């Protein structure tokens with residue numbers, strides 16, 4: 770059974786929205802973006818701080834699209850929800866969210882440097898973690 774922090778009273782988040790990825794695009798600060806629900810094996814993280822890295826620049830330019838149109842996929846936050854098969858004991862824990870979510874650990878590339886694993890999963894791209902931001906601007 771999924772669980773959500775009872776202190777979470779909103780259904781929307783604030784985010785820097787990438788409407789149409791292309792060079793020179795202007796990000797829109799929106800406060801009406803739906804908060805995703807954690808599925809099986811997932812946690813929902815409320816970001817307190819997010820970085821803005823070179824992957825975000827590539828995403829904004831449309832060069833390496835992400836799974837989300839919200840910029841900022843790394844940072845620090847708190848767990849505010851868990852999927853059906855995740856212990857609710859992690860709700861309220863401080864966590865970090867990084868680019869490399871997972872690598873296979875078995876391929877030739879991983880033997881040298883797993884950050885280049887061709888089977889890797891990334892936060893904001895193909896990951897099991899979900900996050901939302903509620904930043905003060």
Ligand SMILES: [Zn+2]
Nearest residue numbers: 822824843868
């Ligand atoms: Zn990044």
Ligand SMILES: [Zn+2]
Nearest residue numbers: 873876879886
């Ligand atoms: Zn690998």
